[in-house]
Amino acid sequence: xxxxxFIGAGAGFACDRTDAACPVASALxxxxxxxxxxxxxxxERTLALSQLDRQRNATxxxxxxxxxxVGPVLGRCLNDxxxxxxxxxxxxxxxxxxxxxxxxxxxxxPVPKIGIIDGDDLTxxxxxxxxxxREIGGTVLRGAKEIIAANLYLGAEPIAQALDQGADIVVxxxxxxxxxxxxxxxxxxxxxxDDWDHLAAGTLAGHLLECGCQITGGYFADPPFKIVPGMxxxxxxxxxxxxxxxxxxxxxxxxxxxxxxxxxxxxxLYEIDDPSAYLAPDVVLDISGxxxxxLAPDRVRVTGARGKSAPEMLKATVFVxxxxxxxxxxxxxxxxxxxxxxxxxxxxxxxxxRRSPSLVLRADAIGxxxxxxxxxxxxSRSWASDLVDVRLRFAAQSGTAAEVELLLDEVEALYxxxxxxxxxxxxRLTPRLASASCLIExxxxxxxxxxxxxxx
Amino acid sequence: MTSRVVRLHxxxxxxxxxxxxxxxxxxxxxxxxHYSAVAQQVTxxxxxxxxxxxxxxxxxxxxxxNLAAFNFVLDDVLEGGVNTSLGLDGHGKSLSYLxxxxxxxxxxxxxxx
Numbered sequence: 001x002x003x004x005x006f007i008g009a010g011a012g013f014a015c016d017r018t019d020a021a022c023p024v025a026s027a028l029x030x031x032x033x034x035x036x037x038x039x040x041x042x043x044e045r046t047l048a049l050s051q052l053d054r055q056r057n058a059t060x061x062x063x064x065x066x067x068x069x070v071g072p073v074l075g076r077c078l079n080d081x082x083x084x085x086x087x088x089x090x091x092x093x094x095x096x097x098x099x100x101x102x103x104x105x106x107x108x109x110p111v112p113k114i115g116i117i118d119g120d121d122l123t124x125x126x127x128x129x130x131x132x133x134r135e136i137g138g139t140v141l142r143g144a145k146e147i148i149a150a151n152l153y154l155g156a157e158p159i160a161q162a163l164d165q166g167a168d169i170v171v172x173x174x175x176x177x178x179x180x181x182x183x184x185x186x187x188x189x190x191x192x193x194d195d196w197d198h199l200a201a202g203t204l205a206g207h208l209l210e211c212g213c214q215i216t217g218g219y220f221a222d223p224p225f226k227i228v229p230g231m232x233x234x235x236x237x238x239x240x241x242x243x244x245x246x247x248x249x250x251x252x253x254x255x256x257x258x259x260x261x262x263x264x265x266x267x268x269l270y271e272i273d274d275p276s277a278y279l280a281p282d283v284v285l286d287i288s289g290x291x292x293x294x295l296a297p298d299r300v301r302v303t304g305a306r307g308k309s310a311p312e313m314l315k316a317t318v319f320v321x322x323x324x325x326x327x328x329x330x331x332x333x334x335x336x337x338x339x340x341x342x343x344x345x346x347x348x349x350x351x352x353x354r355r356s357p358s359l360v361l362r363a364d365a366i367g368x369x370x371x372x373x374x375x376x377x378x379x380s381r382s383w384a385s386d387l388v389d390v391r392l393r394f395a396a397q398s399g400t401a402a403e404v405e406l407l408l409d410e411v412e413a414l415y416x417x418x419x420x421x422x423x424x425x426x427x428r429l430t431p432r433l434a435s436a437s438c439l440i441e442x443x444x445x446x447x448x449x450x451x452x453x454x455x456x
Numbered sequence: 457m458t459s460r461v462v463r464l465h466x467x468x469x470x471x472x473x474x475x476x477x478x479x480x481x482x483x484x485x486x487x488x489x490h491y492s493a494v495a496q497q498v499t500x501x502x503x504x505x506x507x508x509x510x511x512x513x514x515x516x517x518x519x520x521x522n523l524a525a526f527n528f529v530l531d532d533v534l535e536g537g538v539n540t541s542l543g544l545d546g547h548g549k550s551l552s553y554l555x556x557x558x559x560x561x562x563x564x565x566x567x568x569x
Contacts, residue, residue, distance in 0.1 A: 045539065137476065219471065225486075226469060262469055262484060269482030269527050271473035275518050291522060322539055362542035371545040372554055374509055374535065395542040435539050437476060 003033040005188045007181050008238040011039045011069055012212020014046040018068035020236045025073040027252035029080040034188045037077060038180040039069055039086030040210045047174055048319035048433045050090035051149040061092030071103055078109050085180050089171040093118050096171045101453055111453045112169050115162025119447040120174040122150040122316055131318050131438055140436035144320045152316035152440050155281035158447040159183025165451050176280050178206025189243050199283035200307030201245025208267055212236050215267040217257030230256015246303040259298040284308040313439040322432035326404030328411035329393045331424045338387035340419040345379055345392055347418060351410050356403055359396050366391040459563045470552035477537040479548040481528045481555050488524040490562055497560045503528055506558060
């Protein structure tokens with residue numbers, strides 16, 4: 001019988017803590033059998049930004065924090081035979097592999113065998129018109145002339161193949177986040193690609209791990225209702241997976257955070273639509289019968305994933321230019337701050353209506369009504385009369401920078417031409433990317449596995 | 457038994473997730489004993505009312521009784537989503553706490569019961 005597989009998560013998003021992987025790698029090093037450390041660092045938008053980086057410089061286009069994520073654990077993992085799998089390759093997995101080899105050399109480590117997975121990029125295969133015809137749930141791509149990025153979600157099979165070929169490290173671009181865990185399980189347990197319940201279990205393991213500490217106490221604390229000890233040193237998760245697909249979620253000893261029924265269920269349902277049909281490239285996962293059982297402090301057993309045959313079509317995310325977001329803020333404080341801030345907001349609304357009547361304008365009063373409001377929200381509600389610290393925020397978006405710069409200038413003009421005591425103007429312009437989801441025929445998925453760095 | 461009205465936040469946890477302009481909120485009872493009270497009172501219709509300011513085009517509740525949890529899926533409430541919204545929270549990460557404002561009536565054993 002094959003022993004357990006241990007999969008630790010070193011990162012759960014592109015801007016995650018870069019020192020989180022160290023305790024996970026140290027804990028994995030003490031465990032017997034097959035050990036893997038996965039890094040999920042590729043949000044949808046991150047990939048489009050990486051594509052722009054690559055267009056500017058052919059040696060870039062991978063996660064800019066690659067060295068900070070992998071550098072601290074590279075020696076430990078290579079020495080202890082812990083395989084690293086990460087989607088930090090983003091738009092340029094080959095360049096990421098070169099960077100890892102350079103890192104290994106600089107650290108005096110043996111040259112690692114790196115498996116590079118690509119074939120997720122659709123830009124050369126489908127025209128903007130062909131992509132627009134495949135868009136679901138929107139019309140972002142209608143009439144688009146230029147595509148910034150179009151990547152479909154590859155499955156776990158190429159990752160398993162790279163490991164089968166002896167890779168120490170696997171670098172991918174766009175793959176389903178859950179494939180980062182399913183890949184090593186296919187490799188170790190030799191599950192068949194139509195063994196739906198096992199594929200579902202591996203996909204569930206990936207889903208639970210893919211956001212890193214969101215299952216170990218991150219995105220959770222709400223004292224005194226939900227207390228998380230050691231937030232400054234959250235331990236990232238480790239899944240211990242049995243050959244039958246059942247698993248235990250835990251975290252390294254001595255780290256902060258918590259793993260229990262409540263943290264696991266919140267992550268189980270994170271970004272889920274219909275719990276009986278979570279679509280992944282390799283399988284449709286049904287979590288409606290999943291059971292969660294606390295075994296011991298920070299040890300939770302998860303069982304009951306069921307699978308249905310893989311979806312016929314693959315999902316792709318496509319990005320086009322989304323114009324420019326302009327934001328400007330100003331503060332009012334002290335006695336009668338609310339009344340002065342309201343005059344300022346009404347002044348901006350009146351002037352923008354005159355100068356740019358078609359521009360949609362957002363006015364937030366931070367601390368009064370902002371994140372739970374909407375574009376018309378802050379001025380349509382009454383504010384408390386005793387506000388002493390109000391920060392106004394205005395935002396607008398346009399295809400032309402000049403139109404949003406107009407708003408920024410109007411807010412800055414409040415220094416003199418606004419109510420008394422206006423302070424601390426900040427202005428920012430941010431290029432935006434508009435995203436669309438497409439369903440793509442499987443024949444356009446052409447995953448390639450390339451091994452580099454292997455001594456002959 | 458005695459009954460009292462509490463905020464959902466007093467008895468349940470919630471977590472937001474997003475996909476484009478679609479928001480999901482996982483709602484988990486801290487004590488499994490509260491599951492049926494929440495199931496009866498925190499209906500999809502009630503949640504649609506709470507989110508009326510965001511004009512949802514559809515609200516669906518999926519029940520997970522074996523986890524004492526629910527999954528609410530709200531379509532078109534993220535002002536276009538993270539790449540389009542003019543708001544600060546295009547992901548809708550704060551919106552789970554709007555759900556937790558809902559009052560619910562729960563029964564609790566009286567002292568000595």
